[in-house]
Amino acid sequence: MSEHHEYHDPANVINPEHAEHHIVTPLQYTYVFGTLLLFTGITVLAANIDLGVFNPIIALGIASFKAVVVILFFMHVKYQSRLIKLTVGAGFFTFLALVTMTLLDYISRAWGLW
Amino acid sequence: MSESNTILKLPDQRTAAMPKRHYINNEDGLLSWLLTGDHKRIAMLYLISITIFFFIGGAFAGLIRLELLTPQPDLVSSDTYNKLFTMHGIIMVFLFLVPSVPATIGNFLIPIMVGAKDLAFPKINLLSWYLYVVAGCMMLAALVLGGVDTGWTFTTPLSTHYLNTHVITAALAVFVAGFSSIFTGLNFIVTIHRMRAPGMTWFRLPLFVWSHYAASILMVLGTPVLAITLVLVALERIFGIGVFDPTKGGDPLLFQHLFWFYSHPAVYIMILPGMGVISEVISTFSRKRVFGYTAVAFSSVAIALFGFFVWAHHMFIMGVSNYSALVFSLLTMLVAVPSAIKIFNWSFTLQKGSITFETPMLYAFGFMGLFTIGGLTGVFLGALGMDIQLSETYFIVAHFHFVMVGGMLMAFLAGIHFWWPKMTGRMYPESLSKLAAVTTFIGFNLTFLPQFIVGYLGMPRRYHAYPPEYQVLNVLSTAGATVLGVGYMLPVLYLAWSLKYGAIAGNNPWQATGLEWQIQSPPITSNFIETPIVDYEAYDYEWLARKTEQEVTTVG
Amino acid sequence: MHEEHHEVLPQHLHHFATEEQQRETGTFGMWLFLLTEIMFFGGLFFSYLLFRNWYYDAFVAASNQLSIPLGATNTAVLITSGFCMAVGVWAAEVRKQSLLVIMLILTTFFGLVFIGIKYVEYHEKWEKHHIPGAHFDVSEFVHPGDYGLKEKPLAPDMAEKTQVFFFLYFAMTGMHALHMIIGIGLLVWLILRAHRGAFSSGYVAPIENFGLYWHFVDIVWLFLFPLLYLINRHPLK
Numbered sequence: 009m010s011e012h013h014e015y016h017d018p019a020n021v022i023n024p025e026h027a028e029h030h031i032v033t034p035l036q037y038t039y040v041f042g043t044l045l046l047f048t049g050i051t052v053l054a055a056n057i058d059l060g061v062f063n064p065i066i067a068l069g070i071a072s073f074k075a076v077v078v079i080l081f082f083m084h085v086k087y088q089s090r091l092i093k094l095t096v097g098a099g100f101f102t103f104l105a106l107v108t109m110t111l112l113d114y115i116s117r118a119w120g121l122w
Numbered sequence: 123m124s125e126s127n128t129i130l131k132l133p134d135q136r137t138a139a140m141p142k143r144h145y146i147n148n149e150d151g152l153l154s155w156l157l158t159g160d161h162k163r164i165a166m167l168y169l170i171s172i173t174i175f176f177f178i179g180g181a182f183a184g185l186i187r188l189e190l191l192t193p194q195p196d197l198v199s200s201d202t203y204n205k206l207f208t209m210h211g212i213i214m215v216f217l218f219l220v221p222s223v224p225a226t227i228g229n230f231l232i233p234i235m236v237g238a239k240d241l242a243f244p245k246i247n248l249l250s251w252y253l254y255v256v257a258g259c260m261m262l263a264a265l266v267l268g269g270v271d272t273g274w275t276f277t278t279p280l281s282t283h284y285l286n287t288h289v290i291t292a293a294l295a296v297f298v299a300g301f302s303s304i305f306t307g308l309n310f311i312v313t314i315h316r317m318r319a320p321g322m323t324w325f326r327l328p329l330f331v332w333s334h335y336a337a338s339i340l341m342v343l344g345t346p347v348l349a350i351t352l353v354l355v356a357l358e359r360i361f362g363i364g365v366f367d368p369t370k371g372g373d374p375l376l377f378q379h380l381f382w383f384y385s386h387p388a389v390y391i392m393i394l395p396g397m398g399v400i401s402e403v404i405s406t407f408s409r410k411r412v413f414g415y416t417a418v419a420f421s422s423v424a425i426a427l428f429g430f431f432v433w434a435h436h437m438f439i440m441g442v443s444n445y446s447a448l449v450f451s452l453l454t455m456l457v458a459v460p461s462a463i464k465i466f467n468w469s470f471t472l473q474k475g476s477i478t479f480e481t482p483m484l485y486a487f488g489f490m491g492l493f494t495i496g497g498l499t500g501v502f503l504g505a506l507g508m509d510i511q512l513s514e515t516y517f518i519v520a521h522f523h524f525v526m527v528g529g530m531l532m533a534f535l536a537g538i539h540f541w542w543p544k545m546t547g548r549m550y551p552e553s554l555s556k557l558a559a560v561t562t563f564i565g566f567n568l569t570f571l572p573q574f575i576v577g578y579l580g581m582p583r584r585y586h587a588y589p590p591e592y593q594v595l596n597v598l599s600t601a602g603a604t605v606l607g608v609g610y611m612l613p614v615l616y617l618a619w620s621l622k623y624g625a626i627a628g629n630n631p632w633q634a635t636g637l638e639w640q641i642q643s644p645p646i647t648s649n650f651i652e653t654p655i656v657d658y659e660a661y662d663y664e665w666l667a668r669k670t671e672q673e674v675t676t677v678g
Numbered sequence: 679m680h681e682e683h684h685e686v687l688p689q690h691l692h693h694f695a696t697e698e699q700q701r702e703t704g705t706f707g708m709w710l711f712l713l714t715e716i717m718f719f720g721g722l723f724f725s726y727l728l729f730r731n732w733y734y735d736a737f738v739a740a741s742n743q744l745s746i747p748l749g750a751t752n753t754a755v756l757i758t759s760g761f762c763m764a765v766g767v768w769a770a771e772v773r774k775q776s777l778l779v780i781m782l783i784l785t786t787f788f789g790l791v792f793i794g795i796k797y798v799e800y801h802e803k804w805e806k807h808h809i810p811g812a813h814f815d816v817s818e819f820v821h822p823g824d825y826g827l828k829e830k831p832l833a834p835d836m837a838e839k840t841q842v843f844f845f846l847y848f849a850m851t852g853m854h855a856l857h858m859i860i861g862i863g864l865l866v867w868l869i870l871r872a873h874r875g876a877f878s879s880g881y882v883a884p885i886e887n888f889g890l891y892w893h894f895v896d897i898v899w900l901f902l903f904p905l906l907y908l909i910n911r912h913p914l915k
Contacts, residue, residue, distance in 0.1 A: 051908065
């Protein structure tokens with residue numbers, strides 16, 4: 009069918025957001041690359057210092073930061089449509105729901121090893 | 123609107139003829155079916171496969187009921203009985219209920235209802251069917267090799283450390299079936315978001331599409347957790363570690379948290395598509411738009427969302443903390459609300475409608491009554507005090523059979539009958555189908571109402587021996603099961619018969635709204651001759667009336 | 679309607695109206711698949727969370743058996759492979775075929791290096807009888823002094839729980855490695871197609887979508903590394 013140029017699409021359902029196909033440059037990728045290596049070093053160093061309860065928090069925080077950087081730039085999500093951004097958010101939200109709701113049980117047990 | 127007592131002002135059938143080309147005769151040969159990308163053909167392949175597994179699962183149910191005729195464990199040994207209810211559960215849940223409406227009716231209709239030529243990923247759709255077939259074969263292998271006796275819930279540490287049956291084979295079969303489901307859901311989400319026809323906004327979509335969208339979200343987000351849980355069970359069996367074994371420092375509840383995180387949304391995966399069918403059927407056979415379209419649409423999404431937060435209500439007696447039980451009990455009460463919204467909206471759709479009683483409508487009425495009973499008993503079970511009493515009794519068995527069989531299976535049959543003319547171009551024999559529907563309803567109630575009573579009186583589930591005072595109720599239940607079996611056999615027979623001898627259907631035998639009724643029956647492979655442009659709301663019967671006024675009144 | 683590509687590519691599929699629609703649905707579909715992967719690994723991460731809290735001492739002792747140099751190197755290797763993949767996607771978008779092929783080959787190379795280092799680590803565990811199962815040996819945890827380790831000795835029942843750590847270690851890194859191996863297989867196929875020019879005329883979807891998969895597998899490792907290797911590396915008090 010050659011009618012895709014003549015679509016009359018008043019409600020614009022096919023691509024409501026006309027997300028621009030932004031091309032991320034290798035320079036931006038290099039900045040990201042450097043950041044990731046830097047923070048890997050930081051997390052190894054931080055593990056050698058005793059910060060008590062903050063050790064796992066810092067470790068997870070750094071890992072999350074690296075993940076966010078990969079998602080936004082290597083995976084282009086910063087330049088994608090709202091739908092894609094929502095989808096990524098929904099995935100992590102569901103994972104957090106699994107973790108928090110299950111933890112709710114373990115933390116509030118009157119018995120056990122927590 | 124109509125002066126006769128039927129909505130069927132059937133076009134003049136004397137000149138009716140099947141369309142010359144449609145998706146069935148478009149290409150010939152077995153390979154053209156086995157390598158097809160056409161969503162309609164894949165739907166038919168699914169229909170055949172799930173029907174086969176339905177009857178295998180039903181055979182196990184028959185054996186269970188046969189054993190339960192007498193209080194003594196006299197028909198089969200305990201281990202065999204465990205295998206019977208396990209295989210019944212696994213096959214019915216994973217190989218029948220989960221794919222039933224989405225993979226057959228959903229696959230067939232979603233692209234047409236949104237105005238697309240096919241699903242977003244036809245090859246993934248075909249892969250999904252092959253994964254289903256592989257899963258089915260693996261399950262049959264587990265069966266032939268000796269069966270599984272863990273219960274469909276694979277509870278640990280029984281399944282990981284104390285049984286030597288084919289748990290790993292069965293678990294892997296369910297794993298594969300899970301991916302079949304994931305790919306179907308993935309396809310639906312992408313299609314509904316990005317392949318709607320011009321003018322088909324979200325709020326012009328049929329409610330069938332909304333409910334499949336909600337179910338697909340559950341499939342994509344929930345099923346992987348089941349997958350990893352089964353992998354852990356398999357690994358634990360192989361290495362004997364003790365992640366789920368308390369004697370080795372593990373926690374059996376960890377398994378249950380992960381298992382039910384999927385398996386509770388799974389019940390909504392099973393019921394939501396059925397609810398979508400009911401919306402369509404009730405609207406068509408009361409000649410009225412669905413009351414409160416927005417509420418019904420959002421309630422589907424609400425069920426999907428809340429459905430992720432209630433899973434521990436399957437674990438109240440298993441050792442979760444009291445606080446956790448309180449929270450989950452409260453959330454369980456809340457999740458009933460969107461389902462109830464739907465029932466109310468369907469009831470108000472019926473009010474002042476021009477109601478007729480074709481077979482799909484009979485099944486829909488059955489659904490509304492039986493699902494309400496099943497759903498309300500679910501609310502009873504959500505109350506902690508009741509649940510402690512009723513857990514692991516036949517009350518639970520009756521509850522989920524009311525929602526799944528009285529609800530979902532009836533919705534499936536309603537959908538099959540409603541869209542049979544569209545899928546095959548033929549009408550089924552109406553009086554015989556009405557007989558089957560009524561038979562099913564009677565058989566169902568006879569089978570499962572006694573189970574509420576016997577469960578309340580204390581009969582445990584998954585036992586094949588029981589105190590003699592429960593025998594009368596069990597005999598009634600088995601008698602009902604026999605009637606139910608007859609009721610389910612009939613459609614197979616007359617639907618097959620109708621393929622050759624049924625009346626020609628024409629485009630729109632029910633005078634229903636919806637894009638699928640504007641195209642020929644059966645549809646051509648690309649669904650539409652030209653891309654539809656939608657500028658009317660869903661369930662717009664006035665638009666349909668204006669359109670049919672100008673139509674030719676012969677079929678063909 | 680604004681369309682960027684009015685040309686119809688040879689890979690255009692008939693059920694899509696425009697190239698843009700085809701590409702966007704492909705990306706969306708791949709992201710939905712990645713969501714399933716998040717939930718799939720999520721179950722393992724939760725199990726880890728639970729048992730790390732229940733048996734912290736055993737987890738610390740067992741974690742300290744893992745080699746930070748190897749783990750950190752592997753992390754750097756994966757980040758580099760991710761960088762190469764990203765540049766490869768750019769090369770496809772600007773239609774530089776030879777750069778694309780080189781980048782894909784580099785991505786594969788670094789992926790293989792990762793697997794190689796993982797094999798070395800697994801082999802070491804095999805030699806020390808730290809693979810969970812019948813041959814698991816806890817003596818290094820009960821009597822660390824005998825092995826020249828500066829760890830606190832564990833009571834025998836806590837020492838048994840190191841098996842849980844290693845079970846999760848192998849399950850999580852094994853599952854991750856399986857995803858890497860599948861990725862490497864796909865990379866080989868993509869290299870062959872790229873070499874034949876399949877992605878040099880505007881059809882970048884497979885490269886882009888594979889890139890998403892590869893970066894996701896990378897992200898899983900970015901979490902695995904601190905959680906498994908860096909639980910408690912403070913020098914002993």
